[in-house]
Amino acid sequence: MKLYYKSGACSLASHIALIEAGFDFTVEAVDLATKKTEGGTDFLTINPKGYIPALVLDDGQVLTEGVAILLYLASQAPDLSLAPAEGTPDYLRLVEWLVFTATELHKPVAGLFNPAIPEEVKDLSKVTLRRRFEFAEKAVAPGGYLVGDSPSVADFYLFTVLSWLPRVGLALSEWPALTAYYTRVGALDSVQEALKAEKLL
Ligand SMILES: N[C@@H](CCC(=O)N[C@@H](CS)C(=O)NCC(=O)O)C(=O)O
Incomplete structure (x- = not known):
């Protein structure tokens, strides 16, 4: 590949x-x-x-x-187990996280990099994004991963989007559980x- x-x-x-x-x-x-x-x-x-x-x-x-x-x-x-077995409730949770990350986090955060978007629009987008990260903050299991007990592809995606935050004026430290999660996923060998x-x- x-x-x-x-x-x-x-x-x-x-x-x-x-x-x-x-x-x-x-x-x-x-x-x-x-x-x-x-x-x-x-x-x-x-x-x-x-x-x-x-x-x-x-x-x-x-x-x-x-x-x-x-x-x-x-x-x-x-x-x-990069994804739970297809058709199981956990598999649907994985798809739910992937779609949430793609549509509610990835795309709006990417927009914050765009110099053509006015600052007022970016500030509005940040209000919504903070609500989305607040949701993730509460949803992420302490010491664990998004779905199940081991890292899945959803973790690799959320980690990637979180890595952009310092560059767009959002401090990951606003969300302590997400900060710990980011450190945990970031420490994986892969x-x-x-x-x-x-x-x-
Ligand atoms: N819908 C695509 C979007 C991918 C995407 O936004 N890629 C960005 C980098 S993170 C890119 O290549 N942007 C350049 C462009 O759109 O021309 C996906 O989820 O894979």
Whole structure:
């Protein structure tokens, strides 16, 4: 498999999952402004939507959308419990966290990076985001993970979004349980390895 990524962006969650699952894979960075890969390929020929992550599967198919990629990777490593068994109540909880992270956290936080969005709009967005993080603060199990007793792909995704907060004027320290959770997930070997590979450590 091959992951197209940008250092520290949402593709980090897929990168962590690839490492955690022990898959054989390569990565190639994408310049999102020029839509060129580091090897000089026009990224739009790989993902016409122009964004990362994009995962080239072993049969050559290209899978896009972070949530789809994370669920695919978990399904390919069923013994590792990167997702609970499909159809179980815990599996639905996992999907619930993935969708919440994608739509209620990832996209609004990403908007805070956009210099074209006026500060007043960003401030309004932060009001809603604080409510979302407050929900996560109360929902995250002390000492544990989002679903079940072991890290899942939902943790890799939430960790990735939380890592952006200092850069957009939101202090993770506002939420002590989330801060402890972030430290806990960040200490996983797979997370450390992905951060090093993306030159973030
Ligand atoms: N719906 C996509 C969105 C992915 C996304 O927002 N990727 C960002 C980086 S975190 C990106 O590549 N932005 C560049 C662009 O949209 O042109 C997903 O969930 O995978």
